Each structure stands twice: as structure tokens, then as C-alpha cells.
Amino acid sequence: MRNGAKSLAQQTMKSGLLAAAVFLGLAAGTGATFASPATEKYAQETIDRGYVILNNDALSRPQRAEQFREFMLGTTDIRRIAIFTLGQYANSTSPADMEDFVKAFTDYATAVYETRLGKYKGQTLKVTGSNNRAADDSVVNAIVVNPTAPSANPIRAAFRIRAGAGGKSIITDMQVEGVWLAINQRSDFIGFLQQNRGSVPALATNLRQQVITLRGGAN
Amino acid sequence: MLRNFGLLGAVLLGLALSGCATAQSPEAAAENDPLEGVNRASFHVSVALDKAAARPVAVAYRGVVPRQIRGGVRNVLNNLGSIRTFANDILQGEATRAGTTLVRFVVNSTIGFGGLFEVAEDYGYPRHFEDFGQTLAVWGIGEGPYLFVPLLGPSTPRDLTGSVVDFFFDPFTYVQWGDESYVPYVRTGLVYLELRSSNIQTLDDIEASSADFYTSLRGLYRQARNNEIRNGAQEIDDLPNF
Numbered sequence: 001m002r003n004g005a006k007s008l009a010q011q012t013m014k015s016g017l018l019a020a021a022v023f024l025g026l027a028a029g030t031g032a033t034f035a036s037p038a039t040e041k042y043a044q045e046t047i048d049r050g051y052v053i054l055n056n057d058a059l060s061r062p063q064r065a066e067q068f069r070e071f072m073l074g075t076t077d078i079r080r081i082a083i084f085t086l087g088q089y090a091n092s093t094s095p096a097d098m099e100d101f102v103k104a105f106t107d108y109a110t111a112v113y114e115t116r117l118g119k120y121k122g123q124t125l126k127v128t129g130s131n132n133r134a135a136d137d138s139v140v141n142a143i144v145v146n147p148t149a150p151s152a153n154p155i156r157a158a159f160r161i162r163a164g165a166g167g168k169s170i171i172t173d174m175q176v177e178g179v180w181l182a183i184n185q186r187s188d189f190i191g192f193l194q195q196n197r198g199s200v201p202a203l204a205t206n207l208r209q210q211v212i213t214l215r216g217g218a219n
Numbered sequence: 220m221l222r223n224f225g226l227l228g229a230v231l232l233g234l235a236l237s238g239c240a241t242a243q244s245p246e247a248a249a250e251n252d253p254l255e256g257v258n259r260a261s262f263h264v265s266v267a268l269d270k271a272a273a274r275p276v277a278v279a280y281r282g283v284v285p286r287q288i289r290g291g292v293r294n295v296l297n298n299l300g301s302i303r304t305f306a307n308d309i310l311q312g313e314a315t316r317a318g319t320t321l322v323r324f325v326v327n328s329t330i331g332f333g334g335l336f337e338v339a340e341d342y343g344y345p346r347h348f349e350d351f352g353q354t355l356a357v358w359g360i361g362e363g364p365y366l367f368v369p370l371l372g373p374s375t376p377r378d379l380t381g382s383v384v385d386f387f388f389d390p391f392t393y394v395q396w397g398d399e400s401y402v403p404y405v406r407t408g409l410v411y412l413e414l415r416s417s418n419i420q421t422l423d424d425i426e427a428s429s430a431d432f433y434t435s436l437r438g439l440y441r442q443a444r445n446n447e448i449r450n451g452a453q454e455i456d457d458l459p460n461f
Contacts, residue, residue, distance in 0.1 A: 084461040112428050131455050139455045153345040156451060160458065172461060178446020183459065184438040187250065191434025206430050213427055 136163035298334025352381025373440035
């Protein structure tokens with residue numbers, strides 16, 4: 001139990017890096033071929049692009065945040081992740097409420113990303129291998145490398161990459177030290193919905209309030 | 220000793236209560252949390268106590284005690300925990316990992332001045348943790364329903380049972396200073412102080428970005444715990460399709 005709690009804490013500590021990465025549902029035109037080497041290459045290149053922005057000291061904090069936002073929104077299928085996080089409640093949500101939620105979720109995801117990922121500036125990620133679940137569903141494993149504090153026990157990460165619309169590769173979730181972020185977000189949101197009579201608009205409002213808090217803390 | 224039997228009794232009570240579970244939502248069933256109402260109450264009490272006492276103490280500890288000293292305390296505690304890890308490595312049949320733990324303990328206890336300095340990692344012996352809850356899982360024992368234990372946090376009957384067994388595994392449980400046996404209590408207090416102080420910002424961030432802090436922690440615990448049991452091995456078969 002003590003170790004369990006400790007490990008939990010360690011993982012959550014590391015999850016700052018990850019919080020945003022869930023939303024790196026990065027789409028890229030790598031074609032429909034889905035062999036693991038190509039998937040690994042795609043994951044490495046995409047994450048490297050993200051880290052180029054993160055590690056660019058020439059950017060001011062607002063500039064970096066804006067570039068990251070563009071990077072995310074230009075490459076992410078946030079709608080897919082947003083709907084997933086609603087679990088069973090997605091089926092009973094009206095189209096209007098769903099649109100509103102997806103918008104709130106997008107802003108929330110971006111705010112979490114902006115505030116948390118900045119704390120892990122300077123780190124890099126190295127792909128170490130992959131596993132295929134299906135022809136269009138792979139998990140690419142990686143380690144997080146901190147050049148200033150190399151460790152014999154590096155943080156382990158993974159990306160789930162699926163084929164999206166038009167055969168594009170899409171990262172639908174990210175794992176750090178065994179914790180899949182979108183899956184945990186779904187637990188979080190469903191817990192909220194259970195406590196609030198399944199009100200997706202209430203969840204959207206909650207997310208908007210969190211954005212205010214997160215951005216307030218970031219300024 | 221009575222305290223230990225009390226804890227064991229609590230575990231058994233938890234197991235018994237889990238058998239009394241009534242109707243639950245599909246999502247609650249998926250999270251295996253039939254005692255959610257009780258757990259949430261326990262969670263809210265624990266969070267209130269944490270904010271009133273544990274967090275302020277942890278903040279003060281972090282603010283007053285220099286980082287190097289806190290690091291030394293952490294290293295000593297980790298080194299003492301190696302004994303429990305070694306026992307569970309053996310019980311899980313993990314000879315290589317047991318060897319690593321043994322080497323780590325010897326190196327850190329000697330070259331590392333009683334565990335004050337973490338030097339084994341530099342020699343290529345990375346740290347890992349094992350406990351009897353994990354051992355029970357490796358032996359095929361089910362985890363049972365999710366529990367939020369007041370002051371202790373997320374757990375399951377399996378992990379609570381493991382904690383009791385680990386307590387008896389630990390040689391420091393039997394250490395006495397004169398006629399008093401406060402050594403294990405001091406050590407336990409330091410473990411939790413160190414744990415809480417190391418995660419002040421982390422827990423604050425999780426709370427700030429959670430729609431439902433309770434279920435967010437529950438999900439984190441479940442996934443993290445399963446990852447520990449698998450020793451970090453990737454498990455992809457049970458991932459949801461989306």
C-alpha cells in the first residue's frame with residue numbers, strides 16, 4: 001500500500017508531461033501503411049516536432065503556448081478523444097450539447113497542456129519499440145529522457161496510434177508509467193457525470209471553470 | 220500489536236462488506252467500487268484532514284528542511300524498504316530482481332553510508348518496489364473492491380492485507396529503543412511526511428484539473444497499481460476501442 005501510494009504519486013508527478021500529451025492526437029499524412037517501423041518513425045517525428053516548440057527558448061511563454069495550441073489543434077482529433085471521455089453518456093447527449101462539450105474539452109485540453117507541459121521543458125522522448133493490437137492499432141513505447149538528470153530508471157511512456165480518417169495516423173492516447181491519460185480522464189468525467197445526474201452541460205461548465213483557474217495560474 | 224490486529228480486522232471487515240454490495244451503475248461496476256458512497260465519505264474526510272494538517276506540515280517540512288537533507292531521508296527510507304522488496308521479489312520468484320535488490324541494499328548501506336546516498340543506481344542497479352499486495356496479485360489473488368481508507372488513501376482488500384503482512388516482514392517493526400517501541404512509528408511518520416511533501420504540487424495539479432477528484436484518483440490508482448504488478452510490462456489487449 002505504501003509503495004502503491006508512492007508509485008501513484010510518482011506517476012502523477014510525471015503526468016504533467018502527459019496531461020497535454022493525451023491531446024496530442026497527432027494526425028499526420030503518413031499514408032495507410034501501418035507497419036510498426038513506420039508507426040514508430042511517425043511517433044518519434046511528431047513528438048520531436050512538439051519538443052522543438054517546447055524547447056525553443058527564443059519564444060516567449062505566450063508565443064510558445066500559442067504555437068503549441070496550433071500544433072495540437074492542427075494535428076489532433078480532439079473530438080474523438082472528447083467523445084470517448086464521456087463513456088456511456090455520449091450516447092444520450094444531444095448534438096448541441098455534444099458540440100458545446102467538444103469545444104469546452106478542446107479549451108480545457110489546451111489549457112492543461114499549456115500549463116503543465118511547460119514544467120517539463122528541456123526533456124526529450126526516445127521511441128524504444130512497439131506492439132500491434134491490430135492492423136490499424138499500435139502502441140509505441142518510449143522513454144522520457146531528461147538530459148540534465150539522466151537516470152537508470154527513466155520514465156516510461158507509450159503512445160497509442162490508430163488509423164484515422166483517410167488513413168492518417170492518429171495518436172489517441174498517451175501512457176506514462178502505466179497510466180493511460182484519456183482512460184483516466186474518462187473515469188474522471190464519468191465520475192462527475194454520475195454525481196451530476198449525467199449533465200454534460202454541467203461538465204462543460206466545470207471544464208470552462210478549470211480553464212479559468214489553469215490560465216489564471218499560468219499568467 | 221493490538222493495533223496490527225485491529226488493522227487486520229478492518230481488512231476482514233472490508234472483505235465482508237464487499238459481499239454486501241448492492242446495486243451499482245455499470246461504470247461503478249467497471250471501476251469495481253461497490254462501496255463508492257462510503258469511500259467518497261472517507262475520501263472527503265481524508266482530504267479535509269489533509270488540507271488541515273498533513274499538507275501544511277508537508278509544506279513546512281519542505282520549506283524548512285534543506286533539499287539535500289530531505290533527499291537523504293528519502294534515500295534512507297527507500298533503503299530500509301529494500302528488505303520488504305527483497306522478500307517479495309523472492310516470493311514472486313523474481314530471482315534477478317531479488318539479486319538487484321540485494322546488491323542495492325548492500326551497496327547503498329555501505330558505500331552509501333547507511334542508505335543516505337543513492338549510489339547503486341549509478342552502478343546500474345535501478346530501484347524498484349515490491350510489496351505483498353503485488354505478491355498476492357502475482358499469485359492470482361483478486362484485488363477485491365476499491366477502498367478509500369481514511370488517512371491511508373486508495374487501496375483494495377488485497378493491498379490492505381499486503382500492508383499488514385509487509386508490516387510483519389519488516390525487521391524494523393520489532394526494533395525497540397530501551398523499553399519503548401516507537402521506532403516503527405517514527406519511520407512510518409517519516410515515510411508519509413516524505414511522500415506527502417514530495418507530491419504537494421502534483422496533487423494540487425491533479426485536483427485543479429479534475430472534474431471529479433475522487434474518481435480521478437481512483438483511476439490513477441488502479442492503472443498505476445496494475446502497472447506495478449506487471450513490473451511495467453506493456454498490456455495492450457484490454458485497451459478500449461476508440
